Amino acid sequence: MVWGTVLAFLGVVVAVAFSGYGSARGVGICGQTASGVVAEDPGKFGKTLILTALPGTQGIYGFVIGMLLILVKLPAFNFNVPLDKGFMFFLAGVPIGVIGWLSGIWQGRVAAAGIGIVAKRPEEASKGIVYAGMVETYAILSFVTSLFLLLNVNP
Amino acid sequence: MSVDRMQRVALYGRQRDREEILRLVQSLAVLDPETTVPPEQGGRLASELDRGEAALNREIVALEHFLAVLDRWHPVRPNLIEQFAGVRTVLTEEEFAALAADREEAGRLIEEASRIEASLADLSAKRQDSLNRQAALRPWQAMDLTRDDLAGTRRVQLLMGFVEARRREELAARLAERDPRLAVITVGADGTQEALVLAMPRREAADLIQAAVEMGFSPVSLPPFAGTVAEALAREDAVQADLGREEERQRARLAELAGERRRVQALLDQCLSERRRLETARGLLLGARSFGLEGWIHARRVEELRETLTRSGHPFYLEVREPAENETPPVELVNGPVVTPFEALVQSFSYPKYQEIDPTPAIAPFFLIFFGFCLGDAGYGLVLSLFCLGLLWRLKMKPMGRKLARVFIFGGLAAVVMGFVTRSVFGFTVDLPFPFHIDPMKQAIVLLVAALGLGTIQLFFGTFLSALPALRERRFADALFGQGVWLLFLSSAMLAVGKDAVGLGAYGGTIKYLLAASVIGVILGAMRGRKGILQRILAIPAGLYTIYGSIGFFSDILSYSRLMALGLSGGVMATIINLFAGMAWKAGYGVGQLGGAAIFLLGHAINLALAILGAYVHSSRLQYLEFFGKFFEGGGRAFTPLRPERKYTLVVKQKEA
Numbered sequence: 056m057v058w059g060t061v062l063a064f065l066g067v068v069v070a071v072a073f074s075g076y077g078s079a080r081g082v083g084i085c086g087q088t089a090s091g092v093v094a095e096d097p098g099k100f101g102k103t104l105i106l107t108a109l110p111g112t113q114g115i116y117g118f119v120i121g122m123l124l125i126l127v128k129l130p131a132f133n134f135n136v137p138l139d140k141g142f143m144f145f146l147a148g149v150p151i152g153v154i155g156w157l158s159g160i161w162q163g164r165v166a167a168a169g170i171g172i173v174a175k176r177p178e179e180a181s182k183g184i185v186y187a188g189m190v191e192t193y194a195i196l197s198f199v200t201s202l203f204l205l206l207n208v209n210p
Numbered sequence: 211m212s213v214d215r216m217q218r219v220a221l222y223g224r225q226r227d228r229e230e231i232l233r234l235v236q237s238l239a240v241l242d243p244e245t246t247v248p249p250e251q252g253g254r255l256a257s258e259l260d261r262g263e264a265a266l267n268r269e270i271v272a273l274e275h276f277l278a279v280l281d282r283w284h285p286v287r288p289n290l291i292e293q294f295a296g297v298r299t300v301l302t303e304e305e306f307a308a309l310a311a312d313r314e315e316a317g318r319l320i321e322e323a324s325r326i327e328a329s330l331a332d333l334s335a336k337r338q339d340s341l342n343r344q345a346a347l348r349p350w351q352a353m354d355l356t357r358d359d360l361a362g363t364r365r366v367q368l369l370m371g372f373v374e375a376r377r378r379e380e381l382a383a384r385l386a387e388r389d390p391r392l393a394v395i396t397v398g399a400d401g402t403q404e405a406l407v408l409a410m411p412r413r414e415a416a417d418l419i420q421a422a423v424e425m426g427f428s429p430v431s432l433p434p435f436a437g438t439v440a441e442a443l444a445r446e447d448a449v450q451a452d453l454g455r456e457e458e459r460q461r462a463r464l465a466e467l468a469g470e471r472r473r474v475q476a477l478l479d480q481c482l483s484e485r486r487r488l489e490t491a492r493g494l495l496l497g498a499r500s501f502g503l504e505g506w507i508h509a510r511r512v513e514e515l516r517e518t519l520t521r522s523g524h525p526f527y528l529e530v531r532e533p534a535e536n537e538t539p540p541v542e543l544v545n546g547p548v549v550t551p552f553e554a555l556v557q558s559f560s561y562p563k564y565q566e567i568d569p570t571p572a573i574a575p576f577f578l579i580f581f582g583f584c585l586g587d588a589g590y591g592l593v594l595s596l597f598c599l600g601l602l603w604r605l606k607m608k609p610m611g612r613k614l615a616r617v618f619i620f621g622g623l624a625a626v627v628m629g630f631v632t633r634s635v636f637g638f639t640v641d642l643p644f645p646f647h648i649d650p651m652k653q654a655i656v657l658l659v660a661a662l663g664l665g666t667i668q669l670f671f672g673t674f675l676s677a678l679p680a681l682r683e684r685r686f687a688d689a690l691f692g693q694g695v696w697l698l699f700l701s702s703a704m705l706a707v708g709k710d711a712v713g714l715g716a717y718g719g720t721i722k723y724l725l726a727a728s729v730i731g732v733i734l735g736a737m738r739g740r741k742g743i744l745q746r747i748l749a750i751p752a753g754l755y756t757i758y759g760s761i762g763f764f765s766d767i768l769s770y771s772r773l774m775a776l777g778l779s780g781g782v783m784a785t786i787i788n789l790f791a792g793m794a795w796k797a798g799y800g801v802g803q804l805g806g807a808a809i810f811l812l813g814h815a816i817n818l819a820l821a822i823l824g825a826y827v828h829s830s831r832l833q834y835l836e837f838f839g840k841f842f843e844g845g846g847r848a849f850t851p852l853r854p855e856r857k858y859t860l861v862v863k864q865k866e867a
Contacts, residue, residue, distance in 0.1 A: 119778075122782070185559075192769065195771070203654070
């Protein structure tokens, strides 16, 4: 029983599932807000679309970590990972998983507020985009951390 | 490369020439009015302006109503690109003047449109009535009695009504008990209800009806109809057909009117411009027979204004002076053609104050490099550049849109260069010629160091820029103790930590001395600002606190690691898409190839869109926060001259094909 590989798989699940949930929820909050704005003024569709897309990046980061683990790292071990390395793989998935989840939801809230800016003053859309981008900082830092943790586990 | 030079201007003229002079000033779009009108002067012109504005408002409302009617029945459907860029009627100056001049024709159009709108509403109501009548009659269509028949005979009364189908038996039985002469005839149904005709002796009708009602029978009275029900229904069909044809005719007429949309739009914009002039007139200085308009003007356009006014033949007096110390002129950015598109980034954030430097030439190269770094794929960059080139060519956009399009064209080219460095084309590793290569996956650390290095360069440059005002005024000591020692401290601190990595390990001693010297320099700089020996000693903790604040600087540098994260995630995503597309393709049987191509196109399209979004947001965020934070204050006011309103039209010099 190769428990190390099982743990590595669990790492992929954490990275992909948690960050994906965060992004889905964040983008969902924005989509609801944006629908309300567009119901009043369909001309604002483009600007609200950009804001709605912003919280989606956390899921992408998590997916990238997961895919790197499955497609690059595990084959390097021949899917036969010792227990300690497996645990390391699991831990590598945690930063982006947890932070992607939390920051995705919060970025969704900020972006939804930015959609509120667009509703009242469409010309100030970029300020809302910058606010939403600020939350992304921590998702990016956790992505970089997960990446380096991942790349440093070698057979 | 700067904030354009502004001058304060005061224009005086005769009140009787006021409208004409204002119209000329507006057509040049050269003057940003700024007057402080003493309250007592505001009253004199006010009543005339109020009347003028009220009349204009009435006209504007009528014109907008015309457009609203057209939009309701004959809307213009923008395609996807136009939804983002906005749809406006494009006219040349001559076309605009010709269309806007004929106010009477516009008046006729408005009247006709209102009439058509009213008649369409009327037709719609009539059709609804007809449909309602049909709905009421339909359950009874099998009944072969006419309306006259339903009146009954001398001794028989007929009554129509509904009862729940499941209660019909009970109703019939009970009524038969009370009077066997009563007949219950089913003629139709309406959902769960059965349509019945009760035939009963007139003398007992009242009691029987009451009994029937108690048992769940609901009498109805039908709308008036001639002949049998079936005939009436057919007649309603004919009525609806007529109404339909009339509606078609009205709509066709409305479609013809839609061709005159441009005329109304041009007139609307002209009325809006007129109203803007009246609003400006409220802020005029007033003499007995003269008026004064104060404001700001580009220094280089003063002659243009003077010439235009001279040519008009109206007497005027123009007074021009430099802005005073305490005044804050509005700001317009002027840059060379390559840098100008990046003004869009500054405008989105905040205009510089009049005395500040224009940060656009500073952010242009950095933004480009960062954008290219984040997008990092030759194929993506090419697609982006070509797409924006196409947009610029085919679509009439507002200045901001054009600037952003050009920014993305340059950004795409920067991404192509980065794609050459990382050997990445649509996620595939292609051997492209370039002096050096970096493999993002295997050399992630190198990419990170590069990103942080770029950040260090930009932040040092920003600190240097904050010293520019002091340098320009030859206050070298201020610059040295303000920014110079700070930069020295940062450099020596970084070298002290990383000297081995860059191969300067041998200079360890020198670096230590430089570090010590710069710390002393920072503390001295803090002391410089104070007077008196006690104050100076108390300034030492302030100096040490500044040293401690270098942590903020280093965390700013770390913020630049996002460039590497974005570049890497985009690249890896592209590789994964290619992997999936390849797996699908290999599955074969035609379906596999189709799936593979679909995955490739769709996946890269989505990835491209997200990568562009991320690259733009984060590259510009780095400019706004980290870079601007070092030297830029902002909060300036944009130059907004009195200009013709162009809400519905776009007037161009000449039409392109």
